[in-house]
Amino acid sequence: MRILLAHNNYTVQGGAEVFYHEVARVLRAQGHVVAMFSAAEPGLDVPGVEHFPEAVDYRAGGLLTRVRHLPGLVYNRKAKAAMARLIAEFRPDVIHAFAIYVRLTPAILEAAKEAGVPVVLSCNDYKHLCPNYKLFHNGRNCEECKGGRFHRALVNRCCHGSTAFSAASMIEAYAHDRRDIWCKNVSCFLFASKFMARKTEEFWGKDRVQIDFLRNPFDAKKYHVAPNVGRYMLYFGRLIDEKGVQVLLKAAAMTPEVPVVIVGDGPDMDQTIARAATLDNVRVVGPAWGDDLADWLRGARAVVVPSLWHENFPYVILQAFAAATPVVGARRGGIPELVDAGPHGWTYEASDASALAALLRDVAAAPDDQIAAMGAAAQAYVAAEFTDDAIYTRLMAIYERVTQ
The missing domain is CATH 3.40.50.2000 (Glycogen Phosphorylase B;)
Structure with a gap:
């Protein structure tokens, strides 16, 4: 053809x-x-x-x-x-x-x-x-x-x-x-x-x-990271209003015991840095790609996708799964179709910072073997489906x- x-x-x-x-x-x-x-x-x-x-x-x-x-x-x-x-x-x-x-x-x-x-x-x-x-x-x-x-x-x-x-x-x-x-x-x-x-x-x-x-x-193999249960919640992606980073920062303010790392760049970078500076549990590290991003994924307990707009098919979820990392995702657009496809993570009502904060606490407190099992299921899912x-x-x- x-x-x-x-x-x-x-x-x-x-x-x-x-x-x-x-x-x-x-x-x-x-x-x-x-x-x-x-x-x-x-x-x-x-x-x-x-x-x-x-x-x-x-x-x-x-x-x-x-x-x-x-x-x-x-x-x-x-x-x-x-x-x-x-x-x-x-x-x-x-x-x-x-x-x-x-x-x-x-x-x-x-x-x-x-x-x-x-x-x-x-x-x-x-x-x-x-x-x-x-x-x-x-x-x-x-x-x-x-x-x-x-x-x-x-x-x-x-x-x-x-x-x-x-x-x-x-x-x-x-x-x-x-x-x-x-x-x-x-x-x-x-x-x-x-x-x-x-x-x-x-x-x-x-x-x-x-x-x-x-x-x-x-290509799941390209983003494969050896399974490891980390400590912090990770956001990586563009820093712009529709991505919901400000909702994540509000949730982080409600959960000072949960460490959060934000990787990325974009028009809201300065605003994000300024807000994070008031929170002891949030670190903004700027953009990271390739092996540098893999290092941040390796240390993550879960990846947060707090989008406010109707995401179609966010690659960040697939990258998280390939790194054996479950996802906390907003119920927007195609996000639930990926996160709810198996025991890969959790979803919450988008823009509800209190609901996100509750999930962050639950994920931080969950047994390591539960998080590891979810990460392994996520990794197997992308390896088989894509x-x-x-x-x-x-x-x-x-x-x-x-x-x-």
Whole structure:
């Protein structure tokens, strides 16, 4: 089978790009011919780069420049033409798209439709429903744009807190909705969490589009840490309001006997450091990756995922499990689907600092052998569920269904 994968960025910048490249790796390992399609990047030298189209940078320049660039981030005609040329040359059996808004834009979906090539679209955030892609702004979850009321994005200034960005995202959402560009041109929408699939049906109507499930590839061996029951509760990830770190700090203030370590960086770094400085049981250590992060995981008793927004499929949970560490997770989005999949951890009502504090006390007081058993179960779970064979089997079932 010949498969064309499309995603905004070729260079890895986060989990979305890891997903893109991991799918390519799994398919190639099984003998499939794979082509990649991304927006052009300065200095990029990879196979097929001659097909990569230019994408506008809406963040660059002043107001007039941004207004001039707006049509290109809503509907990139150069990307559509480049996709059409690549389809004609490569002749794919199926196109698997990932995050394509703003840079490639859904214009490339129309090129696929016109060429008669089925498209499956992996949705890792809520951009197909929400102008700011999070269903969250200013410290709260939000569904005000449901029913095509995208002007609420501008009213709330929910895109980067900027009137200009919010206006552009509002126009983008109205334009795509007017063309029905997602539903008309995608054969099957793929989700990692049942929560996001349900939310899509709530916004668009049940059975309007075909839905299936594909978990993100995850190399458990890469993050494997020898089982060890530690003493502190660990948060690692981005320090930003939707991640709920301030809730964790409130809970830590209620449990001075429970040590907490916070690993990460982000726009709330200074605020987090200032608050932690008033708490004797909290330590903020900044960002850590690779072996440094493994060391922090090795010393953790549990990993806390206190998100306030509807997380889709947080990799931090899988990393914790691979390190034989159970998880204390907020009941938001896809978090319970992972934590409640076995004896892997505990969940609590998101934003309830008192409930989180009670769990922190319980976990700190639990017998070491109980924590060790939960960690071992978590590690076995990711090792069994997130294999290349499992991902490949799901991919083939999906591709074969849309190509029949």
